[in-house]
Amino acid sequence: MKTTVLIKLATASIRKNKMRATLTMLGIIIGVAAVIVMVAVGYGARTRIRAQINNLGTNMIVITPGAAQTAGVSQGAQAFANLSLDDVDKIRRESQYVAAVSPVVVSRAQVIGPAGNWRSQINGVDVDYQTIRDWPTESGDFFSADDVNATRKVAVLGATVAANLFPDQDPVGQEVQIRNVPFRIAGVLSKKGQTATGTDSDDIVLMPYTTARATLSGRVFIPQILASTTNEQDIPAAQQELTELMRETHRLAGNDPNDFTVRNQNDLAQAAESSTRVMTLLLAAIASISLLVGGIGIMNIMLVSVTERTREIGIRLAIGARGSDVLTQFLVESIVMGVFGGLIGLIVGFSGAKILGHFTGWETVISPIVMIIAVGFSGAVGVFFGYYPARKAAALDPIQALRYE
């Protein structure tokens, strides 16, 4: 029999049992829709995280102290207080790939303004920091290299800090007190929003690292060095080069392990994404179970259908249908149900993801690959769960089948 005739026959017999077919397909519809919504939410979370990581800066490389081990016990990152200005100077002098580099001295302090006070993160950085983080000022200017060299008491406020200390006025040119030291405000940074981990990147005060060391901590230790390249292709080479330069300044012999970590934005993104990937997989796995249950529903109905249509099968066999004709007929029927259910599930899942995204504010991303896989898989479910009943139908003895009441 021709394929078109087969599909026509299958859809005709499905149409004769509309209610039953709809209920059977419902299992597949719910399964496919669930998979699509879950994967869409998971993908959405991943794209959001990636966007946030990219928001950190352009072509950024982060150097942090390595994880030290004392007598085999890991002390965790930053156990080595071993990043120094020497490292920064060496990178600035000798690196070919790195276009901008800045130490980051981190502290927290109370910032007192004319209208109130605000506790915020204080970062002592170099002028290159602005380039690395790709962070323009909204009003005023970033502090200058001159300010850094002269250890001037100037500060640049993040948008959140500015909004809290200077509501309804421009803070540029005014003063704030940090640890009883007055700082002149050189500028206010534009808004950057949340980081991947959910903290507010605008809740920050930037000042020259020289000033920060002199007035705030007095410590020589630098928890982080940021660097960036001019273009993305240079990042791997720059990472390699930075590692070598750092090993030189740290006087590490050939086999000594690195006592620092050099990571780029991609590494950070991957670390953040790996958790959502696990989450997405888990959600998709749970949703797939409903697809499986839908498949069992198809099998159940096909078995009932074979029993119910025993006489029909007998007639078909008597007038010259082969076992394979009957097998194909029932198989096509369950595939049609599977694929049709998959397509409806696709539409339901697609709109479901959109509606969910609309009401929760979550970003949902529906990838075409997932759509193809979902429909293909539901067709495969039709084949897998339809084969046994179809086999049973094809194996019927025409004489017995014709006598069946």
Place this chain on the structure above:
Amino acid sequence: MGDAVIEVHGLTKTYSTGATEVHALRGIDLTIHRGELVAIMGSSGSGKSTLMNLLGCLDTPTSGTYELDGVRVDGLGKNELAAIRNQKLGFVFQGFNLLARTTAVENVELPLLYDRGGKKRDPRKLAVAALERVGLGQRLDHQPSELSGGQQQRVAIARALVTEPALVLADEPTGNLDTKTTIEVMALFQELNTQGITIVLVTHEPDVAAYATRVVEIRDGHIRRDEPVANRRKAAEDLLHVEEDAA
């Protein structure tokens, strides 16, 4: 005898159910020629249904030879038998056995859809022609539930005719019909027979057998009687009497 449609020699069929063996047929020799209308008679358990299944290629004999329209069919595989049923045989059953919720014309074209011969035919056109031949040209798109018993049986006969088979096998074709409809259906069979179609019908009613040209009686797996019908009745004439009685 080049015009033999059925040639059967020493046909036996034994069913073994566990330890006991049932000899349904114990050696049948039968030749049926083209253009005959043969009634196979017998009580239940006589073996006539088994013979019908064997002649219809629905079952395979335990021993013996069976030649249908010049083709040896004993020993053929399942798929080959399916092809023989499709091309050489037309079935008419007691319970009509039409597909429910399927129109008359779709029922009739069904055997053509299973034909692998690769003949270029228009199933719809042939199905319509077959239905017109049995006088149902006006009922093409009616479903079985919308047709009377006699009309349903005529759809089944059209389905049996549509492939132009060498033989039409009818298994108790009038078993579910009242007297008048029985005579109508037999009139149709007689008419088709005069057009040259070979028909074998299984029945246990002597009244029905009286319309045949030859009666074969089976008892205990043997042929007990095989003779031409002496006073053959004309169903078309009987039909007139029935209508007169009714009026």
